[in-house]
Amino acid sequence: MTINQDLCVKKGRGRPKLFDREAALDKALELFWAHGYEATSLSDLVNATGAKAPTLYAEFENKEGLFRAVMHRYIEKFTAQRNAALACPESCVAKGIENYFRSTAACFTDREKPAGCFFICTSTVLSASSGEIAEMLKTKHHSQEETLEAFLLERQVKGELSAATDTRALSKYLTCVLQGMSVRAREGATREELDGIIDTMMQLWPMLAGVCQITTKKTA
Amino acid sequence: MTINQDLCVKKGRGRPKLFDREAALDKALELFWAHGYEATSLSDLVNATGAKAPTLYAEFENKEGLFRAVMHRYIEKFTAQRNAALACPESCVAKGIENYFRSTAACFTDREKPAGCFFICTSTVLSASSGEIAEMLKTKHHSQEETLEAFLLERQVKGELSAATDTRALSKYLTCVLQGMSVRAREGATREELDGIIDTMMQLWPMLAGVCQITTKKTA
Structure with a gap:
């Protein structure tokens, strides 16, 4: 039984049914935050999230789309919390x-x-080709x-x-x-x-x- | 005469006699400063400095050696000037x-x-493999x-x-x-x-x- 399950996982193709979007975003967030936008490759993202490249493409379209989702995750997790500290009436x-x-x-x-x-760490070094990311x-x-x-x-x-x-x-x-x-x-x-x-x-x-x-x- | 000179330059091999170390360092400084250590490739450095790769290797050993020389150039050009402003008796x-x-x-x-x-811009995103650069x-x-x-x-x-x-x-x-x-x-x-x-x-x-x-x- 255990063996069959393993085989099933190994042979499975396409988008896994249990893709955990939030966990994947958290892993991707950590990578981008530590190494910046350009030094983080799709292969790094695949390794860290445990998701397959087609899954990431299906969810986020491309690296830029994933980065945009990661930025919103950061705001949701950290910026909102700090803003609440500020706004206490x-x-x-x-x-x-x-x-x-x-x-x-x-x-x-x-x-x-x-x-x-996150914003400072990811925006400090960006090549001219990442102008849109820089602006965002x-x-x-x-x-x-x-x-x-x-x-x-x-x-x-x-x-x-x-x-x-x-x-x-x-x-x-x-x-x-x-x-x-x-x-x-x-x-x-x-x-x-x-x-x-x-x-x-x-x-x-x-x-x-x-x-x-x-x-x-x-x-x- | 002009044609012969051009041919000579084009056919010349090895270290050029008129390698301008300071001018090359200034060009390399600008690249590292703008894009960071890792996003700056040897090919970018060759293009910017106009020097051939063997010349850069002969002068600086490797990318890390060139970066070290660039850092000293920055200190010499900018840090020393700011320190003088501070120390005016x-x-x-x-x-x-x-x-x-x-x-x-x-x-x-x-x-x-x-x-x-320069220090902040180049040190913000460094991979784990650049530990020595980070420490420096x-x-x-x-x-x-x-x-x-x-x-x-x-x-x-x-x-x-x-x-x-x-x-x-x-x-x-x-x-x-x-x-x-x-x-x-x-x-x-x-x-x-x-x-x-x-x-x-x-x-x-x-x-x-x-x-x-x-x-x-x-x-x-």
Whole structure:
């Protein structure tokens, strides 16, 4: 009986009935995150997911389609979770920002996954021929800064931030620190080290909000 | 006469007499910087430098040797220049830091070269087989943070910074902002946008030095 089942699996052709799309996406996500878009070959993806190449083609059309699905999986698994930390209505603006940064530090340094931010890691080196992938990553990654700015604006409307605060300049500065944290995590920084940087930033927070004023020269 | 010269060039074999090592390194630097270590093939390097493969092998042994020479060329051309901006003895500590950041922003956004920091761009995606390259990049890149810390310590000894300032925590925070600036430049930020972030950071400087105190928990 066992032998027959083995033979059946080995001889089976076409799309397996039990293709686990989410598990395959998680494996593919790990590969792209660790090695980037171009250095990850279809053969790497076949090996890691355990799916056959025709199955992957049937599900995702091509490598670019698989990458797009992987990007959405990352957003669903990690970005949404961090955004929830930010948006908790019970938190004051400073606490919301701190929660977002701590949650990001935890994600960047989780040893179960590649270090750093998926968007930064996959977009740093792309050949000219991957222009569409580059554009897609840039747009999605930019949405992090937009999320921060929308949060700051919302809290400004509620009176938690001075009306003079330049929420765009402030969100640019905050995103720059997050991006630096991704680089540090990729180079081996621990959660504790990133938390040290967040400690420094949160101590500066009251002055930071005061420094970014709409009277200062706006950055593009 | 002209025809004979052309024939001579076309028929010439072996190492050309006029191999311009520095020009070849500059071309190779641009390729590695834009596309990373692994996505840059020997054939790309041959095309870009105009040198024949045997010439490159004779000069640099292999791709790794060429990459090592390229890394030193980058340090010689760009890192040394930024360190000079930092170390100007006439500048106060804040001015030294600001000069270093402005010089770095100029380097990251110079349209004549690939955007961002060479070390970050080339080290973000490396396969497990490039462990030695990864280690080399990490060590050299870490020296930026050490340069900043040495500068802060030197100015602390001169009394320009309080004895209570945790120069290590401060240099970690500053490096994090620089690393974020590299990511932003890579994603298309202009010099003006990076200067806006530096404006914010320099306005925070007096509080920043005060916030990083040796009494706070040291990060590793």
